[in-house]
Amino acid sequence: MRVVIVEDEFVAARNLERMIQTVDESAEILVVLQSVEESVEWFSTNASPDVVFMDIHLADGDVFSVFDKVEILSPVIFTTAYDEYALKAFEVNSIDYLLKPISRQNLEKALKKLTLLTSNKQNNTELVSQIVQSMREEKRLYKRHFLIPYKDKLIPLSVDEIAYIYTEYKITRIVCFNRKTFTLDNSLDELMSWLNPVQFFRANRQYIVSHCAIVDLSVWFGGKLAVNLLVETPERIIVSRARNRDFKNWYMDNAT
Numbered sequence: 001m002r003v004v005i006v007e008d009e010f011v012a013a014r015n016l017e018r019m020i021q022t023v024d025e026s027a028e029i030l031v032v033l034q035s036v037e038e039s040v041e042w043f044s045t046n047a048s049p050d051v052v053f054m055d056i057h058l059a060d061g062d063v064f065s066v067f068d069k070v071e072i073l074s075p076v077i078f079t080t081a082y083d084e085y086a087l088k089a090f091e092v093n094s095i096d097y098l099l100k101p102i103s104r105q106n107l108e109k110a111l112k113k114l115t116l117l118t119s120n121k122q123n124n125t126e127l128v129s130q131i132v133q134s135m136r137e138e139k140r141l142y143k144r145h146f147l148i149p150y151k152d153k154l155i156p157l158s159v160d161e162i163a164y165i166y167t168e169y170k171i172t173r174i175v176c177f178n179r180k181t182f183t184l185d186n187s188l189d190e191l192m193s194w195l196n197p198v199q200f201f202r203a204n205r206q207y208i209v210s211h212c213a214i215v216d217l218s219v220w221f222g223g224k225l226a227v228n229l230l231v232e233t234p235e236r237i238i239v240s241r242a243r244n245r246d247f248k249n250w251y252m253d254n255a256t
Contacts, residue, residue, distance in 0.1 A: 001027045004042070006054040006063060007079070008034045016053060016079065016102065023108055036061045040069045048074045051114055056080040075117060077110050099144075142196040148174075148182045157182065159199065163213040163231040165191060166206050175231055177213065201250050203227055207237045211251065 001024055007013040013032045020027050030049055033039045035058050043066070052074045054063045066072070081100040095117060096110035147154040161176045167188055174182045184191070192202050203209050209227055218226040223241035225248075239247045 001051065002049040003027050003029050004031055004033065004049045004052045004074070005029060006033045006039050006052065006058070006066075008055065008058045012055070012079075012100070019102065019104060019107055020053075020111075023104065023111060035059055036063065036065050039063070039066045043070045043072055048072070050074065050118070051111075052076045054078050075114055077114070143194040146174075146184070148184070150182070155182070159195060160212075162200075163210055163229060164233065164237075165200075165208040166234065168206070168234065175233075177231060179231060197250075201247060203237050203239050203247065204243075207233075209237065214251065217251075 003020060005013055005016055007016065013034075017029050017032070020029070030046075031042060033042055037060060039058075052072065054066075054076055056063050056078055057080065063078075075095045077096045077098060078094055079098045079100060079102060095113050098106050098110060144159055146157045146159070148157050149155075157174070157176070161178070163175050163177045165172065165174050165188065167173070172184045172186055172188065172191070174184060176182075188202065188206075188208055192200065192208055195208070199211055200208050201211070207227075209229065213229045213231060215228045215230055218228060220226045220238060223244060225239040225244055227237040227239060227247075229237070
């Protein structure tokens with residue numbers, strides 16, 4: 001297997017090389033390309049490798065601009081620390097999309113897809129379509145991290161740290177399991193569109209709650225529910241009678 005790696009971080013490139021060769025000892029790393037410019041030049045003058053691993057963010061731009069300048073016929077496996085480019089990756093000949101840090105298990109799965117693709121050359125078009133559809137179902141455009149502005153810094157925050165989000169006096173606040181609170185400029189509607197609905201539920205107009213934060217539910221008057229969390233809330237979180245069933249189904253269908 002002839003492999004090209006497009007990655008501008010030396011350590012990340014070396015780690016990926018070692019991991020690939022651990023999974024497949026016969027793999028030959030032809031070259032490590034570190035920029036858009038270098039990639040365009042290489043693919044313009046060399047034969048297609050068996051697979052290309054591409055980091056999305058390079059020092060001189062995003063790697064998708066390479067496809068605008070040169071035709072790449074090889075299957076591509078994208079590697080990135082961010083998941084918001086997943087659907088864009090499907091527009092080119094991607095067979096997988098690996099989030100950093102890359103695990104050996106996920107790399108093995110990606111290479112199995114590659115083997116399946118190359119061993120069924122007569123049905124490549126149909127197979128690629130099936131792989132893309134599978135990837136669309138597996139890789140949603142839900143955020144896994146936020147960058148929270150704080151003074152002159154941006155603080156990374158994993159969505160797994162979030163217990164609940166609420167709005168008060170037009171100010172949106174994220175409250176974490178460790179009781180830390182962060183302020184965002186985004187509305188709850190916008191945040192809910194970014195969050196995985198398996199993990200988070202819009203309880204009412206003021207609150208989004210994490211499945212992992214729920215301790216129990218109290219039956220409230222009028223067919224409503226009161227949601228009790230691991231972390232204190234400024235007021236009782238009430239789910240209306242109209243949303244009662246949706247909330248119960250969400251909670252039972254998405255066990256953590």
